[in-house]
Amino acid sequence: MAPILFDEEPKPGDLIEIFRGAYQHWAVYIGNNEVVHMIPAGDDSGILGNLLTMAESSTARVWLQKIWDVVGCHRFHVNNLLDDEYQPRQRHIIVQDACSMVGKELPYCVISRNCEHFVTGLRYGRPNSRQVQDVAVAVGGGAVVAVAAAALGAVLFSSLLKGDKKRYDSDD
Structure with a gap:
């Protein structure tokens, strides 16, 4: 070698x-x-x-x-x-x-x-182990982003449903 x-x-x-x-x-x-x-x-x-x-x-x-x-x-x-x-x-x-x-x-x-x-x-x-700590931070950060995205999605979906309900109620 x-x-x-x-x-x-x-x-x-x-x-x-x-x-x-x-x-x-x-x-x-x-x-x-x-x-x-x-x-x-x-x-x-x-x-x-x-x-x-x-x-x-x-x-x-x-x-x-x-x-x-x-x-x-x-x-x-x-x-x-x-x-x-x-x-x-x-x-x-x-x-x-x-x-x-x-x-x-x-x-x-x-x-x-x-x-x-x-x-x-x-x-x-x-x-x-720094690499384990780094992965934990990355995974933890990814989890925070995923939770935030899910919460935002839930709010947007809820807004859409409210908008549809208002439109449905006004059609009467």
Whole structure:
């Protein structure tokens, strides 16, 4: 495999965000071009191309792999997304804890225990998933728009009915 080029050279304990179209996959860089990451059960390929598998899976396995085997042809970068909010744990502790998880099977839920929760838990000591929060905001915003549209539709429909009733009453 060809060497991977980073916009920013990762350091052990850094989070790697991999853009896979509809979602991002996350890994922890441990050095020597290796990452530790979590893959939902049923996706033995390590490529995570199947969103249905992710949504239906209730367990995941932790893997240690060369970064290019995880990244494949996708775009990626170092993204220590919560460094401004939380104090990162010491790098050697992040790496040690990540490596101690390799081979373990863990509970998995796309909403509360996904790969982003896994890596942020390792780096900051508290799991967090911004992409789940972003989807919740988008869905919540969509729900508000849908409710508003339904209410507006009900008002317009009611006005039309009142107009028809007035016209019907005036025909008498």
